Amino acid sequence: MVLGLDVGGTSTRALVATLDGRILGTAHGAGGNPVAHGAEVAVREIGGAVRAALAGLDPAGVAAGVIGLAGGSLAPPEVLALWPATGLTVTPRLVGDAELAHAAGTAAADGTLLLSGTGAIAAEIRDHALRRTADGHGWLLGDRGSGFWLGREAVAAALTAVDRALPFDGPSLRLPGLAGAIADALVGPDGLGREPRSALIAAAHAEAPARLARLAPIVLDHAAAGDPVALALVDRAADHLIATLALVREPDSPLPLVLAGGLLASQTPLVAHLRPRLAARWPDAVVSTARNGAGAAAWLAARDLGRGTEELHRLLTA
Amino acid sequence: MVLGLDVGGTSTRALVATLDGRILGTAHGAGGNPVAHGAEVAVREIGGAVRAALAGLDPAGVAAGVIGLAGGSLAPPEVLALWPATGLTVTPRLVGDAELAHAAGTAAADGTLLLSGTGAIAAEIRDHALRRTADGHGWLLGDRGSGFWLGREAVAAALTAVDRALPFDGPSLRLPGLAGAIADALVGPDGLGREPRSALIAAAHAEAPARLARLAPIVLDHAAAGDPVALALVDRAADHLIATLALVREPDSPLPLVLAGGLLASQTPLVAHLRPRLAARWPDAVVSTARNGAGAAAWLAARDLGRGTEELHRLLTA
Incomplete structure (x- = not known):
């Protein structure tokens, strides 16, 4: 056994x-x-x-x-x-x-891993062992294209929507689309109140920064539904992940590529945005999922x- | 009096x-x-x-x-x-x-402020009073184009240079250009040692995140000297600041524009990158410095x- x-x-x-x-x-x-x-x-x-x-x-x-x-x-x-x-x-x-x-994701001895979960990292694997990595630098300095990154950028986009909407003199600001969903997730469904900027900023700081990754599924859901702000964030996340991957994977490498982590482990909109970029840069790669x-x-x-x-x-x- | x-x-x-x-x-x-x-x-x-x-x-x-x-x-x-x-x-x-x-920066009653220091904010001023702001959301969620932002991006660029250089088997990794200067500022002039990634990440986390703004002058100095990585960062910072400014300033507004904060208070490379963008979007604005x-x-x-x-x-x- x-x-x-x-x-x-x-x-x-x-x-x-x-x-x-x-x-x-x-x-x-x-x-x-x-x-x-x-x-x-x-x-x-x-x-x-x-x-x-x-x-x-x-x-x-x-x-x-x-x-x-x-x-x-x-x-x-x-x-x-x-x-x-x-x-x-x-x-x-x-x-x-x-x-x-x-x-x-593969039985091959040599290949590349691209992971996006709470954090994000790419790794070159040789003979089943780690040879080198890129990113994985943590939420303050890196993890670009990760769940944390998507969550933080979504809060930033919601704050930009608040900036656009201010000054307002209603009882409680409500935002449309992704910004509204992020606000609901952070401060509850009763709207942002009369101090929407402070409410969002305080709620986003109420837990450890890496916990902003909990907002990533909201971004992916909105991207799947065609929300343009969410789609733009997913597109930028895909660009970041491709740049990270390119640091450890040779141009045109035919070695297997394994996608892993919560944001890449299923057919998410992020994977949909990654696939054509991967096909363009590494046309001979067999892409699999961990x-x-x-x-x-x-x-x-x-x-x-x-x-x-x-x-x-x-x-x-x- | x-x-x-x-x-x-x-x-x-x-x-x-x-x-x-x-x-x-x-x-x-x-x-x-x-x-x-x-x-x-x-x-x-x-x-x-x-x-x-x-x-x-x-x-x-x-x-x-x-x-x-x-x-x-x-x-x-x-x-x-x-x-x-x-x-x-x-x-x-x-x-x-x-x-x-x-x-x-101006005796005018109405105008716009663009500030980049440790943080970054834009403000619309009416009758000498604050009417609305954009960004100023703090280092975790915003302050894009600020001293913090430039410092953090410079550390990220140094970490990317480390990723490119690894694996290495010398006694202590040394990086060229801006990345080397950032490494010197963070960990001292003896090089990054045998664990350069951990050394940089630990040093960047050793003080409060906003203190990464102390690295911004290094980026500006290298941009002034033509370092391409520093110039690219300053260019992105200028883009962020223009986007922030556009949230509180009408297109083609002829009102005065005041530049303030440590990164904009003198003829820095960031100001040099801002000027043509300002002239293109707000050709009638009188731009002054606080x-x-x-x-x-x-x-x-x-x-x-x-x-x-x-x-x-x-x-x-x-």
Whole structure:
């Protein structure tokens, strides 16, 4: 058997499979990233997911394991000490989240990853390992084209709409289109009141800046519905992501390209804006979407045993 | 006599003049804005500047005063209680910093202000009073084309240069041009070390985000020297400022336009990039630069007495 673990900031997933591709157990828990949540939460969530995925199975039967952790290839000692307590007789190998996301989209050893979720990063993968990255610089200095970026730009666009509407002397300003939806999401559906600028700015600062990423789905929904402001933001996000990707991907490279992260993992308007740009710059690239991360980790474990076939990849990441 | 006060976050200036334009006293102290520094500091700096400017003069001879305060027309009770203690028999009238900056550039009652300092804002002035503003939304959501914005974009450009240079295996990465100068300013002249991305990101986060405005002069210096990355940033900053200005200024308006703030107060490369855009969109505008704010406050006080001539404006704001 092989064990795969995909440990992120918001969820922890485990998968146990045979080397011929039968999935024997899966489990998921809350976010277990030790950087985001501390070692204690990490041990609880990772340990819980491993035990649940192995329920009814002999942990000693696991011949190899891989654990993907956001933030690269470092784990606190508490996590390393966890494995014997779960009955495992092997130590899962640690990989970064970029390697894992790449493997969740392709069985190829070499390729490129483009991720846009709360943050945004591009990565060049060589022999299943991270070679170099671009962006991923965080919300203050980068993450251009990410969920944070889309959310912040949407609030900025709503503030510009407020600037246009002022001065006004009604009881409560209401804005149309995307600006109105952003205002509703930030301050509630009763309108912006008599001090709309202060109301929007205060609401946008009420949570940690990265939490502005929660507004990104509103932008994508409005873009899908044809809202011109939302479409313009999605277009700029696509430009930023292409520029980031171009920093780690050679012109005309034929290597696989994997799209990952909440904003690229399905057929979002952002993906629709990316596709023609990708086709124009990298016409020979096979573009795929990252699927099951825990399955990809299990496949990387099988690969460590010399059993990483394309067929097994298809079965485990489906 | 009239008394003018210009109270900002980094300096407090006072000016006493006769109604025929003779300047009898000036003084300046540290930042005295009560929002930024609290009421105690405000009272100390404002009171100190008033007493120093009135040294050797009879405070009861002041017939009118104006105090300009960043953040609009509210002052804490401690500041209002200060006037009798300084011997004044009149209560200085409070004006916002946008009104004051406009008056520091023109004696006209109606016009537009464009300010770029740490932040950025445009304001429409009618009858010497603020009618509406655009941007000024703060570093997280706006202030586009400001010193903060230029500084942040310069760090982002330096990080892109690092992304391009990685992976590298020397002892310490050095970057050319603007990127190198930004790296020197943030982490010192010994180069970025073996982890240049982390070093830059950590250094940029080591102070409050708005403090990235301290890097703006480096961008302007490099633009003046022809650095293409710096010139591109200054060009984008000018585009942002023009867009902000257009929100509060009618197309083809012939009204005066006042440029203010550290990035626009002298012949910076940013002003050089703004001028042709301003001439194209508002060919009839007289463009001037905000000069002495305390003098402008004293002139507004003279105007309250019916003595606000253009000649007095010229003498007091010189």
